[in-house]
Amino acid sequence: MSASARQVIVIGGGLGGLWATLALAEAGHRVMLFSLFEVMRSHSACAQGGINAVLDMKGQHDSVQQHIVDTIKGGSYLANQPPIQSMCEDAPGLIRTFERMGVTFSRTPEGLLDQRLFGGVKHKRTCFAGASTGQQLLYGVDQQVRRLETEGKVEKQEWWEFLSIVKDVDGVCRGIVAMDLRSLEVRAFRADAVVLASGGLGQIYAPKTTCSTNSTGAAASRVYQQGARFANAEFFQFHPTAMLGEDKTRLMTEAARGEGGRVWVPKDPGDRREPLRIPESERFYFLEDWYPSYGNTVPRDIAARAIWKVTRELGLGVGGADAGESRDRVYLDLTHLDRNFVSTRLGAILSIYRKFAGQDPLETPMEIFPAAHYAMGGLWVDYEKDPTRGGMKAGSPRNHATNIPGLYACGECDYAYHGANRLGANSLLSASYSGRVAGEAVASYLSGLEQGAEAAPAALFETESRRQADLNQQFSRPRGDQNPFRLHRELGALMTTQVGVVRDNAELDAALSSLRELEQRFERLDLSESSRWANQSLAHARQVFDMVKLAQVMAASARARDECRGAHFKPAFDLAIPQGKFPGDPEFEAYRERWKANNADWLKTTVAEYHPDGPRIAFEPVDLGLLAPEQPRDYR
Numbered sequence: 001m002s003a004s005a006r007q008v009i010v011i012g013g014g015l016g017g018l019w020a021t022l023a024l025a026e027a028g029h030r031v032m033l034f035s036l037f038e039v040m041r042s043h044s045a046c047a048q049g050g051i052n053a054v055l056d057m058k059g060q061h062d063s064v065q066q067h068i069v070d071t072i073k074g075g076s077y078l079a080n081q082p083p084i085q086s087m088c089e090d091a092p093g094l095i096r097t098f099e100r101m102g103v104t105f106s107r108t109p110e111g112l113l114d115q116r117l118f119g120g121v122k123h124k125r126t127c128f129a130g131a132s133t134g135q136q137l138l139y140g141v142d143q144q145v146r147r148l149e150t151e152g153k154v155e156k157q158e159w160w161e162f163l164s165i166v167k168d169v170d171g172v173c174r175g176i177v178a179m180d181l182r183s184l185e186v187r188a189f190r191a192d193a194v195v196l197a198s199g200g201l202g203q204i205y206a207p208k209t210t211c212s213t214n215s216t217g218a219a220a221s222r223v224y225q226q227g228a229r230f231a232n233a234e235f236f237q238f239h240p241t242a243m244l245g246e247d248k249t250r251l252m253t254e255a256a257r258g259e260g261g262r263v264w265v266p267k268d269p270g271d272r273r274e275p276l277r278i279p280e281s282e283r284f285y286f287l288e289d290w291y292p293s294y295g296n297t298v299p300r301d302i303a304a305r306a307i308w309k310v311t312r313e314l315g316l317g318v319g320g321a322d323a324g325e326s327r328d329r330v331y332l333d334l335t336h337l338d339r340n341f342v343s344t345r346l347g348a349i350l351s352i353y354r355k356f357a358g359q360d361p362l363e364t365p366m367e368i369f370p371a372a373h374y375a376m377g378g379l380w381v382d383y384e385k386d387p388t389r390g391g392m393k394a395g396s397p398r399n400h401a402t403n404i405p406g407l408y409a410c411g412e413c414d415y416a417y418h419g420a421n422r423l424g425a426n427s428l429l430s431a432s433y434s435g436r437v438a439g440e441a442v443a444s445y446l447s448g449l450e451q452g453a454e455a456a457p458a459a460l461f462e463t464e465s466r467r468q469a470d471l472n473q474q475f476s477r478p479r480g481d482q483n484p485f486r487l488h489r490e491l492g493a494l495m496t497t498q499v500g501v502v503r504d505n506a507e508l509d510a511a512l513s514s515l516r517e518l519e520q521r522f523e524r525l526d527l528s529e530s531s532r533w534a535n536q537s538l539a540h541a542r543q544v545f546d547m548v549k550l551a552q553v554m555a556a557s558a559r560a561r562d563e564c565r566g567a568h569f570k571p572a573f574d575l576a577i578p579q580g581k582f583p584g585d586p587e588f589e590a591y592r593e594r595w596k597a598n599n600a601d602w603l604k605t606t607v608a609e610y611h612p613d614g615p616r617i618a619f620e621p622v623d624l625g626l627l628a629p630e631q632p633r634d635y636r
Contacts, residue, residue: 085392252353
């Protein structure tokens with residue numbers, strides 16, 4: 001290490017955290033990587049379908065500009081456009097880097113990288129590794145980090161949980177406090193900068209979520225409570241094709257639709273025949289009927305709401321042989337496709353469905369329903385625009401910086417790239433790209449840092465460590481009849497019902513009231529476990545409390561936005577496209593004018609700031625310098 005080497009802490013071992021670690025270590029800095037578990041178990045491994053990059057392997061005349069346009073329009077113009085431009089431009093090079101790392105992408109018989117179709121686009125631009133793409137990417141980058149670990153440039157701290165940052169008197173982040181999940185030791189660690197790459201927050205909707213049990217959002221919630229701004233919290237994507245289960249939902253990748261899968265229900269709500277006994281003429285392929293231009297590859301928010309309408313409003317759901325069993329499902333049908341083709345392309349999800357449903361998707365259609373999947377919102381992060389090229393200025397210390405100096409965020413826990421709705425297969429791209437950018441930005445920040453964390457008074461770290469240890473004591477002390485696992489189930493049910501696919505202001509008001517009451521019930525907490533070693537109830541209770549605080553941000557942000565945009569849908573404010581009307585028709589043009597007026601009011605980023613009485617919501621403008629919103633995107 002050189003004399004100019006600084007100490008950096010990265011929180012999270014998924015793609016975002018590993019790429020940040022890689023960039024920082026190769027820049028000559030010491031990196032301490034914290035993870036709740038073994039790095040190779042990080043949630044990036046669960047991403048199935050692929051990663052977007054314009055390589056045009058299928059000769060469809062795809063372009064980087066079209067990828068930019070699809071991402072901007074898919075996000076309903078709500079994302080700042082310079083970061084999107086840079087991400088899409090750098091995507092092809094990122095794929096080549098993954099190749100050099102040894103990632104086993106699927107290939108054509110000619111040996112070329114294969115690409116598949118994903119929702120919201122008309123070009124095949126998704127690179128994939130069967131149906132386990134995230135796992136292959138994660139393992140590829142992990143090998144590079146392990147190499148740096150053997151060289152003494154990276155130190156891993158697995159099975160440690162981030163509890164808080166340590167700020168000096170000027171509000172600059174100087175380190176963290178973390179807890180050893182085995183010994184429950186609470187310790188402070190100095191750092192000249194901290195990168196938060198802690199992933200998503202789907203467990204707020206548990207068990208109706210595709211996210212792992214560690215996707216709590218607790219780390220992001222904790223820095224939010226310490227002053228970090230949180231943006232676009234109301235935009236949460238519900239994946240349309242999830243397999244329901246008693247313990248959790250399991251993702252059936254969007255690639256199933258992209259590879260030719262068809263979504264349908266019987267036209268007769270009383271039809272109880274086996275699905276393959278129902279003739280084509282008696283099936284309702286509603287995505288194909290309602291959105292003929294895109295069919296089964298419409299974006300996720302459109303597909304999720306269509307399934308919601310078919311099951312909840314039209315009463316055409318399927319599933320459950322018993323009369324009293326829920327029929328909140330539709331068919332995702334692969335049985336008409338070539339068996340070898342499907343097995344090769346989608347083998348991972350076929351195995352999952354066979355194991356947990358006891359049925360073979362090659363023999364009978366899968367039963368699916370929308371489930372909470374991905375947070376478009378996250379910690380607010382900055383960027384510097386390149387005045388020449390129009391994207392982000394490479395290496396700027398502002399890129400991915402939160403409003404707390406010295407604290408950066410990347411991956412799913414930031415809000416930067418997806419606006420109101422994420423395009424499928426852009427998540428692995430944004431996680432990898434943002435991690436690399438954050439690492440480069442931190443390196444620039446450190447080069448201009450006059451005084452490092454070593455100069456911060458020891459009392460700062462001691463005080464914060466004591467505060468966190470005292471919180472552990474408060475959570476551990478029996479005070480009543482409230483169980484953290486029961487509180488978590490109530491939180492998930494509340495959010496699924498009242499802050500879910502379809503939203504209503506009265507319901508959101510009720511949700512905010514219930515969330516405040518849920519927070520107060522922690523005063524009567526009883527862990528029913530007093531172990532001083534590996535006390536999982538203690539860690540979980542603290543996570544649930546912080547999930548409740550973040551759920552308040554989501555509900556308050558949703559309440560403040562009286563419109564329909566992307567994944568946020570309030571029927572009372574829906575500017576529906578006139579049925580049977582197209583551009584040039586007076587009714588369609590009147591709708592377009594209403595849409596433009598709505599954009600003037602609501603084309604803004606929602607920003608939440610912490611206050612003990614509840615989040616304070618404000619709005620800030622979006623950078624539209626690359627592509628101005630000209631007309632609503634019509635997926636018909």
